[in-house]
Amino acid sequence: SQQGEEDPQALSIQEGENATMNCSYKTSINNLQWYRQNSGRGLVHLILIRSNEREKHSGRLRVTLDTSKKSSSLLITASRAADTASYFCATDTGNQFYFGTGTSLTVIP
């Protein structure tokens, strides 16, 4: 089975609210990345967090990594309608790279 599993599968929130999605993985990693995919488009890299980092910020994005629990979370603050997309985590195990199952986020204006 794939390395990364995301939770929830789908999330619907009002504009201005925060959105949190989680990623769990199975083996040790070098780094974990988050990507966004708008409908009908390619994936866009959002942020990379290394295994020795616990938290990282980029604009309205905050990523945490807990290697003891083999999990990561992506928080999008003050969401906008334009944040509507699917979000994927991806893990680099050193000799493989796995994408998670994705979370579909809908932000209602």
Place this chain on the structure above:
Amino acid sequence: DTAVSQTPKYLVTQMGNDKSIKCEQNLGHDTMYWYKQDSKKFLKIMFSYNNKELIINETVPNRFSPKSPDKAHLNLHINSLELGDSAVYFCASSQDFWAELFFGEGSRLTVL
């Protein structure tokens, strides 16, 4: 300037045909990939390639083959197309294996 471009964007064809999807990157990256995204949006790595190494996902049928005429191009050839090959195929590139990936816009293949 489009960083990773792939053509065609849409491809409709009959079972048994042979088709190709082209990919070009202008980022100067050393590594390129092909991914398959199914109807449930699951992304499966098919090939990863740089000028030294081709890594093939062992689950990919040998009807699929990558062809790289130079560092900036990685084309995907598919022989004897089957219904189950219908999917969106993404090309991507990165400076090193599994560094930040830059994706193309995808090629939607429909096999009838």
